[in-house]
Amino acid sequence: MTERETPPTGSRPRVLSVAGTDPTGGAGIQADLKSFAAHGAYGMAVVTALLAQNTHGVRDVLVPDAAFLRAQLDAVSDDVTVDAVKIGMLATAAVADEVGDWLARHRPPFVVLDPVMVATSGDRLLDDDAVAAVRRLLAVADVVTPNLPELAVLADEPVARTWPEAVQQATRLASAAGVAVLVKGGHLPGVESPDALVEGGRVVELPGARVASTSTHGTGCSLSAALAALRPRRPDWASAARDAKRWLGGAIAAGEALRVGSGHGPVDHFHHAPALGLPVFTDEVGGILAAACAASLEQPFVRGLADGGLPWDAFVEQLHQDALYLTAYSRVLARASTLAPSAEAQEFFARGAHSCLAVERSLHETYLARASVRPSSPPSAVTRAYVDHLAAVAAHGSYAEVVAAVLPCYWVYAEVGVTLLAQADAVPGHPYRDWVATYGSAPFTEHAAHACRLADAAAQHVDPATRERMIAAFDASCRHEVAFFGQVAVVATDPGRQVAALAVR
Numbered sequence: 001m002t003e004r005e006t007p008p009t010g011s012r013p014r015v016l017s018v019a020g021t022d023p024t025g026g027a028g029i030q031a032d033l034k035s036f037a038a039h040g041a042y043g044m045a046v047v048t049a050l051l052a053q054n055t056h057g058v059r060d061v062l063v064p065d066a067a068f069l070r071a072q073l074d075a076v077s078d079d080v081t082v083d084a085v086k087i088g089m090l091a092t093a094a095v096a097d098e099v100g101d102w103l104a105r106h107r108p109p110f111v112v113l114d115p116v117m118v119a120t121s122g123d124r125l126l127d128d129d130a131v132a133a134v135r136r137l138l139a140v141a142d143v144v145t146p147n148l149p150e151l152a153v154l155a156d157e158p159v160a161r162t163w164p165e166a167v168q169q170a171t172r173l174a175s176a177a178g179v180a181v182l183v184k185g186g187h188l189p190g191v192e193s194p195d196a197l198v199e200g201g202r203v204v205e206l207p208g209a210r211v212a213s214t215s216t217h218g219t220g221c222s223l224s225a226a227l228a229a230l231r232p233r234r235p236d237w238a239s240a241a242r243d244a245k246r247w248l249g250g251a252i253a254a255g256e257a258l259r260v261g262s263g264h265g266p267v268d269h270f271h272h273a274p275a276l277g278l279p280v281f282t283d284e285v286g287g288i289l290a291a292a293c294a295a296s297l298e299q300p301f302v303r304g305l306a307d308g309g310l311p312w313d314a315f316v317e318q319l320h321q322d323a324l325y326l327t328a329y330s331r332v333l334a335r336a337s338t339l340a341p342s343a344e345a346q347e348f349f350a351r352g353a354h355s356c357l358a359v360e361r362s363l364h365e366t367y368l369a370r371a372s373v374r375p376s377s378p379p380s381a382v383t384r385a386y387v388d389h390l391a392a393v394a395a396h397g398s399y400a401e402v403v404a405a406v407l408p409c410y411w412v413y414a415e416v417g418v419t420l421l422a423q424a425d426a427v428p429g430h431p432y433r434d435w436v437a438t439y440g441s442a443p444f445t446e447h448a449a450h451a452c453r454l455a456d457a458a459a460q461h462v463d464p465a466t467r468e469r470m471i472a473a474f475d476a477s478c479r480h481e482v483a484f485f486g487q488v489a490v491v492a493t494d495p496g497r498q499v500a501a502l503a504v505r
């Protein structure tokens, strides 16, 4: 009995790419195989066309004859049970028809058709007279994944200019061709890059933020491959499409840091996974973080915040130091933005630098405006030491070191904030709840998670000596965080009453 007759349930779906090649690894079969692997599938590939291309464009195309294509397809299906297939570049009508013949004989349970027509570079990847053959394949596909120009060609209509127009056009194509349509909005202008799955008259919108990046070569290939890899383990196409799109957004954001080519670069298919043999940075420093959080929670200032018994003067004194710290911290975040290897990281730290100044201003306008503290009182020795440490790393360190040094301010505050918020919520009328909630709830905890991801990504690309310096910078910042929380002495003078020693250390 052959494997074809009784397909064993393997540990991974066996997924086939039928597509062209890209020797720079960003699009076509090379991208599909990475996308399959990133989604835990076993990848296979049948080559429809050999391309000499890079991140700037296509230089040459060689299309093997139809008999050889058939030999490749049969070599796979004579031996292996294919759980899903993704069809990409078809180049000619003869190739498209040959693939159609094979599907008629060996149709796998899930068929994704990416109707590749024109590359990002503007090069044509499908003969004009092959469009009819691709249209014929719609009848045997489960899902087709056109971009807006491809949708217009398949629907034989003008290119949609707005997203609602595109969804309507996809709906017409889906009902006329009897196929689900995953229409992609990557070519639209604006801050969103929406997709939508139109299936059986139902539209599932898949919203997504547009990532400011030129690393969009192979996004369509990678998305359709992810869809094919996920579908055998998902209940429906919508659920597979949702996960594939979320993953692709991260892959685009991490693409620039790969530094592959000087044109439209590839996406980072493995942005979510650490390389084998290298621990994830935030896992490696997790113990340092945990110790810093535990020590912070022991500081009298933090304990007073937790139970609400902190004297107002102590709170104001700490906030004054906080405001001084934030002004300096903002400059260090701006440095991280300057050194950032990707537009996404650049934007994250630039926004962080801006919000520090906004928070600093609001402290003066709210809590500090009601206080008797002299606005000109200088930074404490503790604040100065922390700021000097950050400034030194910013002046002499690489991007990865600066990110490691600024991380504890996000991460410790988020961890301590979450614990404090739970405690504050248990105290009716807690006087500091609003301030605690700033750090203990989203969006601050999401910013902290984002900063952790950027530190992990940065640590992936550094030599061992730089990684050591990252850990040292992180460790030093954690110690400064604890000292910062401990700098306002909170002393009890009367039983049951605490007062602040206004002279900070």
Ligand SMILES: Nc1ncnc2c1ncn2[C@@H]1O[C@H](COP(=O)(O)OP(=O)(O)OP(=O)(O)O)[C@@H](O)[C@H]1O
Pocket: 118, 119, 120, 146, 147, 148, 184, 185, 186, 187, 193, 194, 195, 208, 209, 210, 211, 212, 213, 216, 217, 218, 219, 220, 221, 223, 245, 248, 249, 252
């Ligand atoms: N700058 C971006 N930020 C976020 N998502 C994007 C961006 N550009 C494209 N996408 C997403 O990438 C996928 C591919 O979209 P696009 O409309 O560019 O298809 P395509 O033209 O077939 O892709 P390719 O560039 O590989 O040919 C879609 O999920 C789309 O929403």
Ligand SMILES: Cc1ncc(COP(=O)(O)O)c(N)n1
Pocket: 019, 020, 021, 022, 027, 028, 029, 051, 053, 088, 089, 116, 118, 119, 120, 121, 125, 216, 217, 218, 219, 220, 221
């Ligand atoms: C083999 C092959 N298949 C598809 C594309 C389209 O991808 P992109 O539009 O991102 O260049 C490509 N360039 N090469």
